[in-house]
Amino acid sequence: MCEWLERNSVCKSCHEQLMASRLRHPGKALSKSANNISIRCDHYEPSLKGCPDVVSLHRLQEHVQECAFNPQNTRMKPVRSVRPSSAVADVLTASPSKLKGNIATNLTARLVTARVEEGRLEVKTGDGGRGKPQVYQLTPEGSVPSTEASASTLRRREAELTRIAESVCGGSDGARVQMIAGLKRLSLSAQEQLLQDAGLCSSTPAPGTALAIKADLQLPWAKLRKLRQWLKVMGITLESEQHVREFVARTLPKYTALDLPFAQKDGEMSMAAAVFFPDLISVVLHFLDVLKESDRLSWHSGAIPASEIWLKVGGDHGGGSFKLSMQIANTDNPNATRNTIPVHIFNEKDSAANLETALGQYRPQLEQLQLTHWEGKQIRVFLFGDYEFQTVNYGLSGAGGLRPCLHCHCLKTDMARCQEERCSEDKRPRSLQTLAHDHAKYVEAGSRLSHAKHFNNVIRHCILPVPISNAIIPILHLDLGIFKWMFDAMLKEIRELDTQIAAKCAAIDSDPAAFSKLCQLHAEVRSVELAMNDAAVQKHTIQQQLQFVALHAQQHVDQDVVGVVAELQQLHQTAVQTHDLHSTKHTRLLNDIQKVTGSKGFEGPCYSSVEPVLQDHLIKRQVYHSGSFVGNHVHRALQPTVVTAITSAHVPVVQTRCPELLQNAQDISKRYEGLMTGYASC
Missing domain, CATH: 1.20.920 (Histone Acetyltransferase; Chain A)
Structure with a gap:
């Protein structure tokens, strides 16, 4: 205090003049508090060549007198002025016989205390300090167990354990690997219990996971709800159905549902629901963007030109409904279910009239789509589906017509011949232009189905205008x-x-006439079966044409249409009667065979084998x-x-x-x- 008064004469608290004569001893409370202040030894030096001890104020004088670094201390010789780490190394590397009393213990304790603020002390061992270094770290001792500690204490202890683990294992990556190894040592039940105690058993997948599961597994909403409940028991919480539907509404193109007039077998019209994409072009462009973003586009090692995008459009009837779908061929598995996109669905037969009602809206869109470029690449459209769907789409009377081929004008009777044996007229290829020309001539001639053979069997206009060269057989x-x-x-x-x-056999061998009759019956059965098939095809073709004309009659009522409907109804009735006659004859022949052989189908031993x-x-x-x-x-x-x-x-x-x-x-x-x-x- 006297030294401070030599440099200052004004109190920093009250700003009054101070003199040494006015100083007084503090009270007992202040003295007791001041005596507990920790203070370094007077012989401390920042270079660590002095005394490193820190003692209470009331013990300072006693310590200074006994300090080994006090030159006036006659009871203990001062220690060499060396760095503490070197002193410890000297003690550890020295021969045990050269150690004197507990000086080494005291010196090591003093050095560790001096370096404890740094938290780490490394010393050399072995002869000459060439051994593996030993590292000493400060590890605090908890006053309460972690089971009773507060959250803040647990956080401090976790930070301390993390620091020690990183030091021992060589960094954060090493500590993580060591933690994984420790978890693997536990039994499966112990691991599950540990995760359960930590509250880590439950997880919430990323948004869109539930929709991906529904799409990949083709689950209806009801089964997805059951799956969500089952996963919840296992600690996996899928997003709610409401969130999934909202996600679909935000990310996917929207379907439209309408009641459309569809034709029935008897030619009558009835309303039925249809679900479809009204804007086909935007849907195609959207899914192309999605495929590009997910890096799923492929040109199949040059099989698809780099400047083109191939799109397949086709339909099929099954399970009571017709489905028009599209597939982008520029993917690894273009025919897979996950790459098939439903475009239009309705629960009616895929007759010509119904396809025109449902798919007619896509005619101008497909024409525009084939002129569209996506990121500089031309979109090329292909048509797929069974042969009946393709003949209906291009307006042909069907596979039973005189010229049933999609791609040329070949006669049905000449299809078994080689290309060289066919006439040049049969080899002429079909195209959208020739189809439109033949249909126009057919309409000018009165749209008589019996005259279809004179117009290359083109009796309707094309529904989906995809080039015939792109129709996939x-x-x-x-x-x-x-x-x-x-x-x-x-x-x-x-x-x-x-x-x-x-x-x-004895029953027939004794009567040669029976064998001859049996052979004749089998020949008649095969002939009648062929006639039945032809009549069924003819009946189906007339029925489709009748439905198509009925749809047209609702839009344009005139005398010509009424006449066409009457003619088609007469042809349909004739075809039905012909089919019924053949069916009756077929049944009678089978009964005759049964009388001779005991079996209608004559499934003899060779056939049955x-x-x-x-x-x-x-x-x-x-x-x-x-x-x-x-x-x-x-x-x-x-x-x-x-x-x-x-x-x-x-x-x-x-x-x-x-x-x-x-x-x-x-x-x-x-x-x-x-x-x-x-x-x-x-």
Whole structure:
């Protein structure tokens, strides 16, 4: 205080004049408080060559007198003025015999205390300090366990443990790896309990996850609700249905739902709901932007020109509804369900009149879309679907017409001929322009369906104006049809074997006339079946045309239209009567066969031997569609071992029942095995 008065003469609190004679000793309370103040030793030096001790004020004089760094202290010799880390190193590297008393302990304690503010002390060990360094760190001792500590205390302890872990493990990445290793050492139940105690068992996926699950798994809203409840039990909380619907409304183009007039079988019109995108162009551009943003666009290694975007548009009827959809071919899996976008859906038959009602709005949009560029790339549109849909779209009378081909004017009777054998007129390609020209001539001639053959079977205008060169032939349907033709041809010859075997049976062998009658009945059945199919096609074609004209009559009522409707109704009635006559005759013939053989279909032993082979390989014929096969079953049937089993199933039967016909059976087996094997290798 006296030293301070030598430099200052005014009190900093009251600003009065101060003199040494006016100084007084403090009271007991102030003295007690002042004596507890921590203060460094008088022999402390910032270079750490002096005393590092910090003591209370009331012990300062006693410590100074006994301090080892006090030159006037006669009871203890002063220690060499060296750096504390070097002193500790000297103590640790020295021989135990050279240590004197507890001087090393005291010196180490003093040095650690001096460096404790830095939180870390590193010293060298071993002979000459060449050993692995030892690191000393300050670790505080908690006064209360963490189970009883406050949140702020837990945060401080976590920070301290993190600091120590990073120091021991070599940084934050090392501490994270060490933490993962520690968690893996726990049992699965212990891990689950730890996560449950930490409140980390529940999670909330990113927005849009529920919509992605619904789309990828094709779940209706009801099943998505059940899935949400099940995931909630597992600690996963999906966004609510309201949020999903709001997300759809914000991010996806909006559908429109309307009641449209659709034609029924009897030509009457009725209102039914339809759901569709009214603006097809904006939908296409939107999904192209989405594919680009998610980096899912692909040009298939140059298969698609880099300057083009390929868009597939097509329709199909199934499950009681018609669905027009589109697929962007510039993706890795363009035919996958997740890349298929429904454009228009209605729950009615896909007749010409109904397709015109539903899809007519897209005619100008498709024309505009094919002139549109997206980021400098031309959009090229293709049409896909079964053959019936494509013939209806381009206005042809159907596959049963005189000129049923989509791409040329070939006659139906000339399709079996080679290209070189056809006349030049049959080779002329169709186009949107030739279709429009033929339809205009057909309308000028009175729109008589019986005259369709004179106008290349074009009886309606085109609905979706996609170039015919871009109409994708349904290869799968053709493949299935070819296999069905081979299979049915083989069964036909096997049935003839059954007929020949029946002639050897006692019941027929004694009456040669019965065998001849049986052969005649089978020939008549096959002829009637072909006539029934032709009548069914004719009836269906007239029915579609009648519906189309009925739709047109609602918009334009005139005498010509009334006459066309009357003619179509008469043709439809005639076709129905013809089909009914053939059906009645077919039933009568089957009954006659049953009287001779005991079976309507005459499924003899050779014919019946094929079905078990199909069942053994899980191959089934459809009940409808004339007993055709689905694609997967055809693929299975064309495996080499399966082909051999199917084509040779009847051979053991013939060998047992009629050995003299064995050569015929082997010839049939060999011929169709080679035919199916060759087809499978194509």
